[in-house]
Amino acid sequence: MTPPRLTPEILSALTRIPMPRGFEEARLSQTLQVDGLELPVYACQTLVIGSGAAGLRAACEAKRRGRDVLVATGGMYMGTSACSGSDKQTLHTASTSRNGDNFEILATDLAAGGCMDEDVAYVEAVGSIGAMAGLQYIGLELPEDKLGAVLRYQTDHDEYGRATSCGPRTSRLMVKVLLEEAQRLAIPFMTNAAAVKILTSGVGEARRVSGLVVATKTTTHNPFGLAVISCEDLVIATGGPGEMYRDSVYPKKCFGALGLALDAGLELSNLTESQFGIGTPRETFPWNLSGTYVQVMPYVFSRDADGNEYNFLADYYRTTRELVSNVFRKGYQWPFHATRMLEFGSSLVDIAVHIEITKGREVFLDFLRNPKPAKDGKAFSLDDLDADVRAYLANNEALDALPIERLVRMNPLSIELYRMNGIDITKEPLKMAVNNQHMNGGIDIDLWGRTNLHGCYAVGEAASTHGVTRPGGSALISGQVFGTRAAKHIAYANRAAPSGAQEAWGPVLQEMISELKAVTENPCAVDLREVRSSIQARMSEAAGFVCSGNAVAAALNEAEALVQQFASRSVGLLEPHRANDYFMWKQMALSSAAVLAALNHYIAGGGGSRGARVILDESATGLPETVDGRLEAFRFRPEQEHDKACKIMVSLVGSALTCTERQIKKRDRAPVFFEKGWGEFLSQQIYTD
Template identity: 20%
Template sequence: MNENREHLCDVLVIGSGAAGLSLALRLAPLGKVIVLSKGPRSEGATYYAQGGIAAVFDESDSIESHVQDTQIAGAELCDESVVRFIAENAKDCVQWLIDGGVPFDREESDSDDAPRYHLTREGGHSHRRILHAADATGMAVQNALQENVHNHPNIEVLERHNALDLITHQKLGNTGQPNRVLGAYIWNRNQEVVETVRAKFVVLATGGASKVYQYTSNPDVSSGDGIAMAWRAGCRVANLEFNQFHPTCLFHPEARNFLLTEALRGEGAYLRRPDGSRFMPDFDKRAELAPRDVVARAIDYEMKRLGADCMYLDISHKPADFIQKHFPTIHEKLLTYGIDITSEPIPIVPAAHYTCGGVIVDKEGRTDLDGLYAIGEVSYTGLHGANRMASNSLLECVVYAWAAAESITQALDHVSLPESLPDWDESQVSNSDEEVVIQHNWHELRLFMWDYVGIVRTTKRLERAMRRIQLLQEEVNEYYGNFRVSNNLLELRNLLQVAELIVRCALERKESRGLHYTLDYPNQLDTLQPTILTPDQPC
């Protein structure tokens, strides 16, 4: 790195989860790849994913069935061509993970035949098609990818570095040539300085935006950075009204963000009221195996109807050795909170879990901005429609990492590294002595998003949320213009932008479908189309 703190690479990957690391590994043989990680490289949604990854590995299953299940779970709003594209490429991409050392559970067998993987079933799936590593699949995937990345000389991982903004021709005032991404300004949190990255291609793999809500299963890094940066750079977004609330997160005063995998219900766990009675059969014939939007609304309804703080998830009717074998991580973790899942139910509440919409991309992961790709939860591919089916998220990450890598591979030799870029200008700003302002605005945003833009919505609640977002944006924009950047300021700025986009999408959808449920429009429309927002101009 030279004096003005400039990094050079062929591909800048912003995000270090399954999508980002998979793409980095596929491209590393061709050139220099820099991967940005906001915290430690494992601190992302991938690491905490428990359930597994969906793919057709069983002879009794079929790609057609996987497509149909995804369409049904997505309330028919999925792009069928994309669903089929992902389902058809699922097995090869999962096999790539296996070849890379991911230890998916296998069936016990004495034969020397090819390994048979233990497949579980989760909500919305008509077959057992979920490959998993006990109940810590994400950790197994992340660890294997990290080890392979660590061993590759062409990949540099910059930990504790935030992407601050994308650099484009338009941002620099180069209006005489077609707009293209040239790199990014990044915030080096280790040294608290802004640095510059010049790159031929930039890939957003930043995950979702569930941190916009008060209660979330996601780690702290899920603050919608990629969506906000892409929007500011002129990219369209779609379907951000569809925020998935995971039905079952641990309700405990000492626990933060601990998710209880869908596979618990897939293996027979029941949802119960505080009096011990089951309630899911009253809401859906699929009972506990209904899609997540149905289950989350049912839990929310029962909690509000009864004035209860939580509902309960109960697998204690299964043999203790079965539970300990299939869910060792959950069993051990809950014992630390004084809960023995082999003999008692688990208190649970819904929590924001997954952003089904995002930056619009094509089947190669390309955004509206030349040279910029988006893969994983940050993107809108058309796979999830109005509700993501369990275990399709890690699958989307690895399939689109492959597709984007193929696209970049073909173009890499035809693109030159951008010429020198201007340094970040901090000459007009000062250090802030009012960090409390950011903290207050942060908490206010997350609370009213939970209350007004949560599992059940109304137009009046959405309009109230929008007014508050606009007031906070005015404060934060003034703050951003006068003070040096900080991690909390960057994330709050991005969260406010994404919150605005979520509410705008929600106000545009005049129906209830999938994860978007509004009391003002309880029925579904006959028309099926995504909600697309287009920026007025890049900023």
């Protein structure tokens, strides 16, 4: 059979994806007078903050169920869903392969790393089929064979081949079709509106969401751009805290909502769990270097300031075959994992890259050259590879002479993607680093996406739906599942606007305006740019994928001091119309302190290396080896099995961050019979606790 020819038009359509324009706009409801300023007020039943794939799914599903929905977003087409990806970005669902897969097995795999509630894992497994079918129904073209079966492949933490992809911009295509659906449903949007304060009414058990304060760059009602949105339900879908780390693959201006949530009394969980892996640096074009980028086995080298090149991986692996086979395995073992440093595994690549960068060198992938020999001196050969590596390349008819030729054969879209961002990997090496990529923790939710605040839900990366590890790509489908689940529960609850809400807002709004006036008028205040650099450097150096107890504890002290600087109004706002930036970095200061508090609690309690973090400990037993001997500087604590059974919870009590632990929720495994289950569905008992 003649290999298919992917024309430039096909490649362009899957990489240069235009987004729909011209949405309904939010309509002004009234204005409030607070402390001499006028604040515009908008009203809706269900407010979604965030315009990524998870938030848009929640908005569309809620609107379809009769709710008056408004989407507020800090920036259209700017978040991780619209801008991020990898070589062939993955949607992960129950498998149609003949491997004995089912929902029980998928739920078990989702929670295999521990720290994931069993009911949430099962909900995600069961909901994955419908979530994907819904995307197909509204226009997402998933790849199929001629018999109509969706094409699948294997990814990290997945033995069943449950992954599929539309290419490197799968999540952008998801956003596109969901935005088109939002247009069809006439859902209004408020753009350039950063969420800065959740408004509530009632106290104790009766406390609930009643609105949101946003800082916009469009309103002319007041110099700070403040506006209020009244709502009956709030869905937080703001993504992850991408600006928290200097070494990050997130797009710019991704702040998440962890600080916003803590300030409103929401509980967070699993903040110790993030993903880190190799990718291109943020200052170039941030992108994950997983899948075929490494499966074609490019030459990995470093370069010092004088231009000298180093075949540095030869200092780690015993043979050329071992070296190149582990570079290949980064394709489906992409996230760093401490155990894969052992026995000359694939995460030695991440450690080696990290060490080169700390030496002041730059690290590159070169697709124009095959790998150079390891210390055994054997030249690279496609006939001398581990069996799984050779079989993969042979099955894909990718036994071409050079890495770039193998990449053209297997994934030409990956080349086009960099080319459209000004980098031509057919002509020059690709700079790389080890980056923060995803927050597995977040706002703690139940099986309907509910938080501990009545009327408030969280979906997507903002929510703590994942445990320590997750099958690669499962985050995309998780956001779709819980976006739908939250909308169903919102429609069931059918709340009405609380009475007396605006009276409760007065003191809160007055305090916010007082703070903004004070920090604008303070000539000696700390500059926000200094705040940004201090947070990002601290988190990358002390709370990245390599951690130690002493460094985390010291960083926590510094982070808490920064939070207090904001509390004492010692951080300045140079221009009133940049109030959104002030609040975003105020929230990020609190978010970073919360992550460090959770890590400090975990490490001080004896927690070991798990997920994408290695906990260094000179007295511990974990010890990676290289061809030249032991890596004593990376001696680490192994994971403690008992830690998998609980989640670390973080909350803000007064002005102090508090860490506690709770056992993961077990799932009722009693069989449900049709007649009984049908009755519970028809009577809506399934929505009750």
